[in-house]
Amino acid sequence: MSDSIKGALDALEEEKGIKKEKILKTIEESLVSACTKHYEELRNEKKDGKKSKAVSLDAEPETPSTPWDIRAHVDPETMDIEVFLIKTVCETVTDEVSEISLQAARDINPDVTYGDTVRVDLDATQFCRIAAGQARQTITQKIREEEKDSILEEYRSKQGKVVTGTVQRFSDRDGSRRVFVNLNRTEGILSEKDQIPGEVLTQNQRIKVYVLEERPDRNPVQGEKKKWPRVMLSRSNPGLVRGLFESEIAEIRDGIVEVKAVSREAGHRSKVAVYSHDPNVDAVGSCVGPNGSRINSIIAELNDEKIDVVEWDENPALLIEHALAPASVTLVMVSEDSDDRSALVVVPDYQLSLAIGREGQNARLAAKLTGYKIDIKSYTQAKESGIFEQLELDDEYEGYGYEDYEEGSGEEEEYEEGEYEEAEEAAEDSAEESEE
Numbered sequence: 001m002s003d004s005i006k007g008a009l010d011a012l013e014e015e016k017g018i019k020k021e022k023i024l025k026t027i028e029e030s031l032v033s034a035c036t037k038h039y040e041e042l043r044n045e046k047k048d049g050k051k052s053k054a055v056s057l058d059a060e061p062e063t064p065s066t067p068w069d070i071r072a073h074v075d076p077e078t079m080d081i082e083v084f085l086i087k088t089v090c091e092t093v094t095d096e097v098s099e100i101s102l103q104a105a106r107d108i109n110p111d112v113t114y115g116d117t118v119r120v121d122l123d124a125t126q127f128c129r130i131a132a133g134q135a136r137q138t139i140t141q142k143i144r145e146e147e148k149d150s151i152l153e154e155y156r157s158k159q160g161k162v163v164t165g166t167v168q169r170f171s172d173r174d175g176s177r178r179v180f181v182n183l184n185r186t187e188g189i190l191s192e193k194d195q196i197p198g199e200v201l202t203q204n205q206r207i208k209v210y211v212l213e214e215r216p217d218r219n220p221v222q223g224e225k226k227k228w229p230r231v232m233l234s235r236s237n238p239g240l241v242r243g244l245f246e247s248e249i250a251e252i253r254d255g256i257v258e259v260k261a262v263s264r265e266a267g268h269r270s271k272v273a274v275y276s277h278d279p280n281v282d283a284v285g286s287c288v289g290p291n292g293s294r295i296n297s298i299i300a301e302l303n304d305e306k307i308d309v310v311e312w313d314e315n316p317a318l319l320i321e322h323a324l325a326p327a328s329v330t331l332v333m334v335s336e337d338s339d340d341r342s343a344l345v346v347v348p349d350y351q352l353s354l355a356i357g358r359e360g361q362n363a364r365l366a367a368k369l370t371g372y373k374i375d376i377k378s379y380t381q382a383k384e385s386g387i388f389e390q391l392e393l394d395d396e397y398e399g400y401g402y403e404d405y406e407e408g409s410g411e412e413e414e415y416e417e418g419e420y421e422e423a424e425e426a427a428e429d430s431a432e433e434s435e436e
Contacts, residue, residue: 033138089101328347
């Protein structure tokens, strides 16, 4: 019997994630509760002079006038169950449950005297049916509570990580469409703002999701059934891109290549800055893979969202140049003021629309990736504003320079606030070819 109980506890621990020690403690608490119920019924029978009426299994035992010290212990190895009372040796016994006469106590321990305590073992078979039912119900309830706690603890440790789930059902509430994802042990929720714009999910589809937070049970309204813990998920968070890179690319998992920064506009484009700790390993090449095999699997998971993988550099000017890819950069000037964190970028005239991107997307993502406020000017705009003269550069300067400039030098137009003319057809075609 002990072997079968141990096997059942092991299976419960593996399937539900509940530690065996917690289950044994729950059993012990249930036995104490059942024993208390048993003695309460005996006390009521003596008080009324007749058998007590049936008591609801949900009813809590009344607090006795004299506190009872009822204890239970389950041996984790042998599964032997012990239930016993701690009684106080008294001259006059007023409560048979908590007190014991000196003569009866000395049958257990010959050395006791008045005021001492003795342990009196109980026979669990004498518990009444109601008490046994209550014990069974308490154990079931406790196990469910422990399972909920283990789920919350598990997903609390997975917060900020990527997990796999299955689309279970959809719900439209207050004009907002939510997706419920089966995470095996619990249910996750994708709110409308955390879904990829334009993505159409189907029932039973397996997807990768980013764990935002776990949400424990709320106090239910009276009469309302408690809800199972749910986990808030996201497919629009930049953390999903980072997590996919870590799971799909071996060099990142092994720590050879590191993802330094991610900027994302879900459903459209992401930029990922990577750095190699091994000079013999190409960070960008290892992420892209032969013929794009590695990056393509990530793109497919993100509903064909475009991804630019760029090389990270501690030099902010070089990093900004890389972040503006696929546009070519002529000059990057970074502010000397560390609190300002702004930069002025000069690009060839025909690359201006490509550097800014459609609706400013490329420059906006580059700014998020680098942490710098980026102002972009064409070569002609920079020449007319006198930037080259201030830097004492030749008017026909066409190289790549990385110089500092003081805030306020020249007229600067921020891409967030300025309005640019729409790109010409030829420039758009050139941008698409460069992106490919």
